[in-house]
Amino acid sequence: MSVIEISDGDDERLADYMRLRDVNLRKRLETEHGLFMAEGEKVIRRALRAGYLPRSLLLTRRRIATLGDVVEAVDAPTYLVTEETARRTVGFDLHRGALASFHRRALPDVVTVLRGARNVVVLEDVVDHTNVGAIFRSAAGLGVDAVVLAPRCADPLYRRAVKVSMGAVFTLPYARLTDWYAGLRTLREQGFTLLALTPDPTAPTLGRSLATAGPDNRHALLLGTEGDGLSSRWLSWADVCVRIPMAQREVDSLNVTAAAAIACYELAQAGG
Amino acid sequence: MSVIEISDGDDERLADYMRLRDVNLRKRLETEHGLFMAEGEKVIRRALRAGYLPRSLLLTRRRIATLGDVVEAVDAPTYLVTEETARRTVGFDLHRGALASFHRRALPDVVTVLRGARNVVVLEDVVDHTNVGAIFRSAAGLGVDAVVLAPRCADPLYRRAVKVSMGAVFTLPYARLTDWYAGLRTLREQGFTLLALTPDPTAPTLGRSLATAGPDNRHALLLGTEGDGLSSRWLSWADVCVRIPMAQREVDSLNVTAAAAIACYELAQAGG
Incomplete structure (x- = not known):
């Protein structure tokens, strides 16, 4: 729903997106917070269609248009960042310009x-x-x-x-x-x-x-x-x-x- | 044949092994010099069995024993380095501890x-x-x-x-x-x-x-x-x-x- 511009890569609202290539950090963080990451427009849309609930989206300005309907529809904040801020947070160039953090669900037995x-x-x-x-x-x-x-x-x-x-x-x-x-x-x-x-x-x-x-x-x-x-x-x-x-x-x-x-x-x- | 210890990661004899993860650099270097890299004991042995001629081997001390027969047999120098020197040269931890540089051959038509x-x-x-x-x-x-x-x-x-x-x-x-x-x-x-x-x-x-x-x-x-x-x-x-x-x-x-x-x-x- 809400679009929030963030310019500080260390802003704690971006905590879900920290250092995505640090496998050990990510495993711990995602387990503790019960979250997972979806990357790229197509995969984000598929997660939503499958009924997963988003915690937040992280988009660069180039991507806000292509995911405009999603930004509108979801009950979660969209963080709008520059490519430089995205790089500082996630740790690499976010070519696809779109990430989303989703809540995990309990696995069936x-x-x-x-x-x-x-x-x-x-x-x-x-x-x-x-x-x-x-x-x-x-x-x-x-x-x-x-x-x-x-x-x-x-x-x-x-x-x-x-x-x-x-x-x-x-x-x-x-x-x-x-x-x-x-x-x-x-x-x-x-x-x-x-x-x-x-x-x-x-x-x-x-x-x-x-x-x-x-x-x-x-x-x-x-x-x-x-x-x-x-x-x-x-x-x-x-x-x-x-x-x-x-x-x-x-x-x-x-x-x-x-x-x-x-x-x-x-x-x-x-x-x- | 010869085993040469090298402690300086910038030694020019290690030039074939420079920055192995820098794809653009490697493409240029390997094309210009007509070489390719084989990594790990099994793959190195397969390249030799297929008749490729080695330019040199790069081994850490841990690996010198497992490839001893190869070191003896090939008509190319073996550079023996510490894991630290290997890391400085290739740009990452060389877990397998064994690299070889081979001459390319002309491709058939x-x-x-x-x-x-x-x-x-x-x-x-x-x-x-x-x-x-x-x-x-x-x-x-x-x-x-x-x-x-x-x-x-x-x-x-x-x-x-x-x-x-x-x-x-x-x-x-x-x-x-x-x-x-x-x-x-x-x-x-x-x-x-x-x-x-x-x-x-x-x-x-x-x-x-x-x-x-x-x-x-x-x-x-x-x-x-x-x-x-x-x-x-x-x-x-x-x-x-x-x-x-x-x-x-x-x-x-x-x-x-x-x-x-x-x-x-x-x-x-x-x-x-």
């Missing part, structure tokens, strides 16, 4: 996001925000119904994940396991077949496994951390280990986002 | 890399080094035979692309078109069917197009720039526009690396 879901992706300790965002974008685009995160998996609402996901983190339901060790039991109990994606060349291919699974199966696709893949504990929970067939080249595995994209695509094909 | 190739990927102006590296890794892993780059596509031998590709840029043959406007004619003349990947929901799916194409076809998969996709000029060259089927969600497209992974996977499946 795992059973809730599984309800009615047919295909879900389960991420064990994917620690890179870019990867988490990319996997959400692919999963949402290809029709996966929900994502379940291990306790140590990176936060989908961290700015970089939000941005790379193009806002898919707002629309694709997700929940976080509280128990890494035995948490997969919940998925089993809900009737999901657990497919663990592995580079093991002796595993059956994902395509073949899905072709023999029957069309009514509910699948949970387990994806492991960037470097080492799934833990032996999670592998032991799997109903079946599956692989994406690789060419006989020196490259013996895909990165986790490429593997996730292909696996989500196969799930969609099998379900079609 | 397009006709040469197409010879004997069955499936190729053609990148139009993909400008992000991370994306180029990720696409090379997926393409190599999934059995694509070569990559052709538009004149303005990002350099696969740039440090970040090399790293993300896990060295796939060393083994997967690639060439660069000199003519953006009419360069695709060469692929046509070599008998390739040009498939343009598009988000257009009215296009036939990639899977269906490949299923009807017959097993003997040679396919060139055209992928466009991150933001806007393929240019209308390149679309007009395509034999057929194809899409990856998307769910009816707010996410209406995949990022270019996810799309590339799925498309390479489909090409591999169709060829199998």
Whole structure:
């Protein structure tokens, strides 16, 4: 509603926007205050459409026109700053000229996001925000119904994940396991077949496994951390280990986002 | 062969390693001197196995043991530095503790890399080094035979692309078109069917197009720039526009690396 010009980059009203590239500071600040950042017009609009409540907007003058309707509509202040003030506050050049701070919501529990879901992706300790965002974008685009995160998996609402996901983190339901060790039991109990994606060349291919699974199966696709893949504990929970067939080249595995994209695509094909 | 301790981060023998995060400086320096950077033990070994000649190595003391055989074998100096000196030179903490500068080789021409190739990927102006590296890794892993780059596509031998590709840029043959406007004619003349990947929901799916194409076809998969996709000029060259089927969600497209992974996977499946 209100537009407030601020010229001092240290003004405490800009506290939500401080040093956006300082990952440790941001994790602490965003957790303590229950907020997350959306960057750029498109992503801000998607957060609003998904029903998230803004705490405030931070715009440079160039952007005030393109987001005029949003500034009018929201029940939160818009801070108007120069590009220089924005840079001082956030710590880099704000090319897109638009940021918004949103209130987080309580996450649903795992059973809730599984309800009615047919295909879900389960991420064990994917620690890179870019990867988490990319996997959400692919999963949402290809029709996966929900994502379940291990306790140590990176936060989908961290700015970089939000941005790379193009806002898919707002629309694709997700929940976080509280128990890494035995948490997969919940998925089993809900009737999901657990497919663990592995580079093991002796595993059956994902395509073949899905072709023999029957069309009514509910699948949970387990994806492991960037470097080492799934833990032996999670592998032991799997109903079946599956692989994406690789060419006989020196490259013996895909990165986790490429593997996730292909696996989500196969799930969609099998379900079609 | 020789190990030379250097304690001055400004020593001119370290010139190849200067300010690795300064993209503009690096592009100029690497072009002028015909060099590229490999980072980390695994990638350095892959560059050597692919036959690239090193100009020098830069190691911290922690890494000298793990690369001892390489240091012995190569006909190039190894500069041994402290972590502090490495940081001063390259501009960040060199966690992996190992860098090597290699001589570039002349790229083969397009006709040469197409010879004997069955499936190729053609990148139009993909400008992000991370994306180029990720696409090379997926393409190599999934059995694509070569990559052709538009004149303005990002350099696969740039440090970040090399790293993300896990060295796939060393083994997967690639060439660069000199003519953006009419360069695709060469692929046509070599008998390739040009498939343009598009988000257009009215296009036939990639899977269906490949299923009807017959097993003997040679396919060139055209992928466009991150933001806007393929240019209308390149679309007009395509034999057929194809899409990856998307769910009816707010996410209406995949990022270019996810799309590339799925498309390479489909090409591999169709060829199998």
